[in-house]
Amino acid sequence: MEDLGTYLRNLRLERNMTLREAAAQSGVSPAYVVQIEQGKRKSPGGAILKKLAATYGVPSRAVLRAAGYLDESSPGLTEDEEVDMAFKYVMSDRRYQLGTRLKEDLTTEVKRFIVEMYEKATGKKLLP
Numbered sequence: 001m002e003d004l005g006t007y008l009r010n011l012r013l014e015r016n017m018t019l020r021e022a023a024a025q026s027g028v029s030p031a032y033v034v035q036i037e038q039g040k041r042k043s044p045g046g047a048i049l050k051k052l053a054a055t056y057g058v059p060s061r062a063v064l065r066a067a068g069y070l071d072e073s074s075p076g077l078t079e080d081e082e083v084d085m086a087f088k089y090v091m092s093d094r095r096y097q098l099g100t101r102l103k104e105d106l107t108t109e110v111k112r113f114i115v116e117m118y119e120k121a122t123g124k125k126l127l128p
Contacts, residue, residue, distance in 0.1 A: 005039040011056040026055040086126035087111040
């Protein structure tokens with residue numbers, strides 16, 4: 001696999017994005033994006049990589065794997081399994097059970113949204 005900087009640059013270029021557009025959409029400074037793409041920043045943090053993944057429309061796992069944060073040999077949980085596990089954790093928190101009456105199966109996207117709102121409200125990080 002190509003190095004992280006090349007991988008991220010290719011993602012950006014495939015989407016016809018300029019550095020400034022990628023920076024503005026991700027909230028990461030243009031200078032930092034350049035440094036990552038040129039390999040001058042060897043280990044950007046997971047939060048930065050997740051922002052870039054969202055900007056480029058790819059799963060966070062793919063970018064984290066490219067950065068070496070995830071082991072390629074062990075598949076671990078799928079993204080849907082991670083969201084489902086985090087969602088179950090949120091639903092088990094007694095402080096957030098009042099008024100929760102879910103009558104139908106929820107999509108992974110809806111579960112992710114609920115988990116992200118929980119993360120913002122509590123400051124706990126449940127999803128990678």
